[in-house]
Amino acid sequence: MSIYYKAPVRDLCFVIEELIGLQDYVGMEGVEELDAELVSAILEEAGRLASEEWAPLNSSGDRQGCVLENGQVKLPDGFIEAYKSFTEAGWNGINAPVEHGGQGLPEVIASATQEIWHGANMALALAPMLSAGATELLAQHGDTELQQRYLDKLVSGEWTGTMDLSEPQAGSDLGQVAARALPDETGDSYRLFGQKIFITWGDHQAAENIIHLVLARTPDAPAGHRGISLFLVPKFLVNADGSLGERNAVFCDSLEHKVGIHASPTCTIRYGDNQGNGAVGYLVGELNRGLNHMFTMMNEARHKVGVQGIGIGERVYQGALAFARERVQGRRPGGKESVPILGHPDVRRMLMTIRAQTEAMRALALVSAAYQDKALHASDSEERAAAQRRVDLFTPVVKAVASDWAVDSASLGIQVHGGMGFVEELEAAQLWRDVRIAPIYEGTNGIQAQDFTLRKVLKDSGETLEAVLGEIEQVVAELRADSVVSDLGARLKEGVGTVRESTRYLLENQEDPFVSLSAATPYMMQAGCLFGAWQLGRAALVARAVIERGGDGDGFYTAKLHTARFYMRHILPRVHAYTPAVCGGSDELEAIEERHW
Amino acid sequence: MSIYYKAPVRDLCFVIEELIGLQDYVGMEGVEELDAELVSAILEEAGRLASEEWAPLNSSGDRQGCVLENGQVKLPDGFIEAYKSFTEAGWNGINAPVEHGGQGLPEVIASATQEIWHGANMALALAPMLSAGATELLAQHGDTELQQRYLDKLVSGEWTGTMDLSEPQAGSDLGQVAARALPDETGDSYRLFGQKIFITWGDHQAAENIIHLVLARTPDAPAGHRGISLFLVPKFLVNADGSLGERNAVFCDSLEHKVGIHASPTCTIRYGDNQGNGAVGYLVGELNRGLNHMFTMMNEARHKVGVQGIGIGERVYQGALAFARERVQGRRPGGKESVPILGHPDVRRMLMTIRAQTEAMRALALVSAAYQDKALHASDSEERAAAQRRVDLFTPVVKAVASDWAVDSASLGIQVHGGMGFVEELEAAQLWRDVRIAPIYEGTNGIQAQDFTLRKVLKDSGETLEAVLGEIEQVVAELRADSVVSDLGARLKEGVGTVRESTRYLLENQEDPFVSLSAATPYMMQAGCLFGAWQLGRAALVARAVIERGGDGDGFYTAKLHTARFYMRHILPRVHAYTPAVCGGSDELEAIEERHW
Structure with missing residues (x-):
């Protein structure tokens, strides 16, 4: 079965160069050399990796899924290698600070590449997406020692990160978090106890270490959302010299059986072993300010979910278009020969709906990403503040509308395929199943x-x-x-x-x-x-x-x-x-x- | 996990008694006794079987699916028994002619019960739905001998029927059908060769015999849709005394791996054995008029797909409402305590959308069913013709809008469940996967x-x-x-x-x-x-x-x-x-x- 995914480099470049323009980026710290040629070269190269290594695993990863064996998560075949190709080429740290080994590229370029990864293989793209959230939290709120010990490896992708928020009674309402963190006698660290659910890429073998960022309560913390702190809990403890120490008491107890993104391991994570020892964790930022810290990176995570929807929308379009070009059925009015169904007005209407929804949201998401860049880098403080207000306004729209429309587009993609859309032979059904999570996670729509x-x-x-x-x-x-x-x-x-x-x-x-x-x-x-x-x-x-x-x-x-x-x-x-x-x-x-x- | 399905008898009775009214049915042939009490008793009894025997198998049937073993389809556990409970209670022939053992009840009652079967277990309800299509074709177009030999057992449900239309190159465009039917030397029967795809309940062990109604071409038939004839091809030949004879050369070669309705076996059917012997078939109706014959029953099949969407919409509503009542998360403005999410306006909006879409289409579908009754039974021929025009107008709307909205409702049902909607533990995801076929089959929307x-x-x-x-x-x-x-x-x-x-x-x-x-x-x-x-x-x-x-x-x-x-x-x-x-x-x-x- 052919794999239909070609990164939409032409349209991404159009938006970046002609709707946004690179002039604001000239002279911006770290991006002095950004020009149309470089943007296009970056996206072409991402597209090459996406098409050649990531996209071919999309369907096999769905069929094979993840398995929990002896407490360890086994990824589908090829996923570890595809992840390593990605990190070794430096894509993981595309917009991370140069001092921690990142590329320091602007958010608008990072967003464009993220669309490509999600379009190629959404389940795999979730690994770096979650890592980026953990990285950002640590970069913004971690102390120097934590940053020195963890940040470079998260940026390189040698280690991955997770965001451990939800518990059975605490989903949309994180004020209900009940996981406990007891201070160690030394005062340097904590011992965590409790359970988290729906932890994306919560365990796997693609990286040497997994850095969990966990919301939990210390003893005597106030009730509700003002008593929650943020902790870093590594799967393997890290020695002062950066080498890996002993296994920490953080375990994957089970995997969710989900309707989509089968290749992304969604874990129930337990802190604390059967002997009553808690997982070692380190406070990130201020005590009882965990939810506030979390919210500072929420905008970016939400933006990325929207971008994910756009990536799937693009892949849906390509698959449906390819089918509509090949599938010969029915005649056009006045015609004598059967034609490819692309000739039928109603099929065109469906394809154009998918395309229009996708291209509109792509442009909006990249424009919003450009405001993120401006909010960080513009020389004028008022300009920065105004840009941040735009980001704040656009982000929930990008997240919710792009994800909602992606589900709608994927359903239209099935419809274009007719009966073939309902069987799992082509990818149409998988894309629809996969993207259904996007309106739910990172804050429901x-x-x-x-x-x-x-x-x-x-x-x-x-x-x-x-x-x-x-x-x-x-x-x-x-x-x-x-x-x-x-x-x-x-x-x-x-x-x-x-x-x-x-x-x-x-x-x-x-x-x-x-x-x-x-x-x-x-x-x-x-x-x-x-x-x-x-x-x-x-x-x-x-x-x-x-x-x-x-x-x-x-x-x-x-x-x-x-x-x-x-x-x-x-x-x-x-x-x-x-x-x-x-x-x-x-x-x-x-x-x-x-x-x- | 609790099984949420209670037949919506109150609303069905409301539509039948108060929006349609039973006055037109008084004195109608075969339904002299129809009154509110009887309608309600019938629907309550259907609801009991649906809740007690059919609904509990919905989720297990999905997980287990159908398997092809040694050329025979194995249904999920309990399906054969649930089907037999249904036929033994006489539900299969609810609106079939009394002279063939049916109940002779009007279409409006049949439609109401069909909604109940689909709401309880859509995959299982497809068996009688397809049988009814075959039964109607035979009743309208078969000669007396064919009717005498096949009709009673199809009406009782001891045998099931299938509709064998699609081929790889002939989906929406049935003019491309290529299966061949060669006349036997005797002239009494034909030998069929070829392959059909997407045959719902094409093989199984729930009935002693399976009666395939097959579109095929005789030699020298005109090209295109004017050269297609309709044949009856039994799985087992039937002797003159009604006993079963030898196995006919009609085989299930494979099962589709579908995104939904896993418990409904969707077969690739082959006519003709490996020794070059065709499957024995009998002409139904006139030579080369197969597509016309088929279209006479198409309205009813399309109507039923709409009803199916309504059944799923109802089950989605019940499941989402039950979840919204139980799931405590977040506070209402001004409130201090967490509340069941049913208290949140946006959750109410989603539930009301599901309910409004479902109840609107239920009323329209039953009104259309009442016009079907009038088109058949009204004493005045002009009234019958006028009623038929209404049926013709409403049917594509019932089919397409009810099925489209059912997919939309099922997606909202997932959304109400939040993260729990995306995992396959509750039924929300299954209902969404199952009903996605409805906008596709029996003529795409x-x-x-x-x-x-x-x-x-x-x-x-x-x-x-x-x-x-x-x-x-x-x-x-x-x-x-x-x-x-x-x-x-x-x-x-x-x-x-x-x-x-x-x-x-x-x-x-x-x-x-x-x-x-x-x-x-x-x-x-x-x-x-x-x-x-x-x-x-x-x-x-x-x-x-x-x-x-x-x-x-x-x-x-x-x-x-x-x-x-x-x-x-x-x-x-x-x-x-x-x-x-x-x-x-x-x-x-x-x-x-x-x-x-």
Whole structure:
């Protein structure tokens, strides 16, 4: 069975170079040399590894899955080698600090490569994704000694990291965490006891050591979310010289039997052995500030889940398109011969839906990544703060809308395949199963919607959003000034009006939290539809200019115009369908009594 | 793990008795005694069998799946017994003719019980569903001898039936069927050669014999769909006295490895043995009219797939609701204690979406079933013809919209479960995997949309649809006259306007088939959204009257009002999102050149 994955380097470069632009990166610390040629070379090289080594294992990894044997997790064949190819080429530390062995490249490049890894093999890409979360926590909050002992190997990927948050009673509500951390007599370390669930890549043999970042409570810590601390718990203790010491009392007790990402080991992790000895752990950051520390890296993890959805969306598109080109069935009106199903309007509609959703979210995610770079590196502090507000606003949308649409796209991918989509011979069904986790983890999409509505819009009195709407209106004006795309501008203008109306309603009713909570998901979906349209509207303007000056040799810009046009007609109008739900108050849901369910 | 399935007898009875009414059935041949009490007793009894015997096997059947051993299909444990309980109680022939041992009950009752079987165990319910298709074909087109020899046992369920249509090159386009049927020297029978794929319940040990209804070509038959005939091919030949004779040359060569309905054996079927002997088959109906014969029963099969989606939607709702009641996580605004997640507005929104989609489609499907009864049994021939036009209009909508929404509902069901939705411990993931086939088989939903748009609306100059829109406007008027629900009427009126506008556009542009084909899916979805709203609008009127007269003791009618209100605000407004796609012409999709993909 052919493996359909080719990294979308052309479109990634288009967004990075033509929608974002590299000018802001010139002279940015560590990235002095970043130019179009280098960006393209980096992505091509990532694409090569992805296509040649990662993508071919996607389907076999799904079939084989992970096995727990004698307390050790066995990965599917080839996964250890594919992971090593990735780390040895330096991809793991792509945006990590140079002083710890990273490449120091900007987030926008890192995001682009992450899409490629997820598109090629989502289950495997989760290993470096989780490591990056642990690395960032340690880099931001760990003391010098912890950093010196652990950071370089996490950046190189010789060791992997995990994020140990959930417990059976503590999922979305981490205030319920119950794992205990007792201080050692020396005061240098702690002994951890308890259990965590849903720990991604919680155990495996692809790395020499696994560094768990664990939320737990010390004795006498306050109840709830203000009494939780963050600990580093290595699978093997690390000696002062960096060599590995004895096995720590942290164990994988079982693997979840999941509907997708079978090749990613999802572990139940136990701290403490049968003799009553706890796992040795080291405090990261301040006591009782564990959840706060965690939240500082949450934005990035959420952004990455969105990027993951985009990667799957791209792979879905490629697989469905390849099938639609090969599968001959039915005739076009007036035709005498059976044609590839790509000739049928409804199949085209499905493929364009997948493509439009994916390209819109790709552009939004990379734009958001560029703001992450600006928030860290811009010379002006106000500029940094403004960029951070954009990141804060976009992140829940990227996470939730891109992941929701990825599930939708994957389902359309199945539909394009017809009966072949329902059998596990081609990859269509696997992509749908795999990506179904994305709307759930790193904060369910419902949590994202709350975050977006309450913290990112209402708390800010809608100011950051209004600034974005103002920018969208500039795009509207430019589109309307060009007769070829003026209709796109008209639709985009309607979208702005709808989101503004919803925002006004929510601001006016913000004293009642139930109104905001009832509206949150449809409101965030409205914003996501519009943000995607904004980016494709911008893309249409770039495309028009290139086409006008005769520069569309390979048809890329004409294709982009098709995508933008399709999006404005088929996807953007969803904003209007959400309005009654957003602006309808909370009575409807609150009035439902127990006996009415 | 508890098994969550309780047949929704209360709502089924509500639709049958209060939205449809039993008055039309009084005096109908064979159903003289049908009253509310009997309907309720029948459904309660089906519900008992479903909950006690079928539902508990749903999850074990999924895990165990079917196995092909020495050419024989082995079903999961308990399936043979559960099937026998069903047939022995007479459920298989619920609406089959009394003269062949059936119960002769109307389609509306049969549909209601079918929802129950699919809700309890979709994989098992496929066995009688396919048998019913074969039975109907034989009853309508078989000659007396074939009927006498095969019909009684198919009706009783002692034998099962299959529909053998697809071949590797002939899926949506059955004109490509290549299986051959050579006339025997006697002229009484044929010898079949060839292969069919995706044959549901194509082999198993739950019945003594399996009756395959097979599309094949005789020598010198015209090419394409006008040269296909229908044959009956039994697994075991049947002697003149009804006893079983020798094994026929029809074999299951392999089982598909599917993403869902693991307990339903999906077979590759081969006709002809290794010695070159064909399978013995008997012509059903006229030579070369096989596809026509098939289409006469297609409506009913499509209707049943919609009903299947509704059954799954109901089970999804029950499972998600039970989880939401038990799972304690997070606080409500202003609250100090963690609450069951049913208390969170966004969880309520998800549950209500599942419920509103399910109840709307349930009502539409049963109303359509009642028109099936009228089309067969009404005394007046014009009334019968008018009823048949309604059936023709509603069937593709019931099939496609109910199945699409069932997938959506099942995905929401996973989301309500959070991380537990992604693991295969509870049933949420299985329901989602199982129901994903429904938008594909019995004609993909894209084919349904074509059928609806071209054959059911445009070919009829929109007359049947306009008659329905007129009826919806009466509901609008009644809703608007009642201040408590007048807002529902206002929204319903907007929906009518939108669908009418789309219809006008399509009628005006019908000379260009690409316009209709490009619009078909969004147009059908618009109609489906509106038809569902119509039925829930009617339900709201009934509920208002009961509540006004103080008859809502158990809160059922208040709950129904909540559902109708939610639907009008959250689901119906989708109609507006489809308009630009429906009324946008075909240029956008047609202009995409090969290099633009």
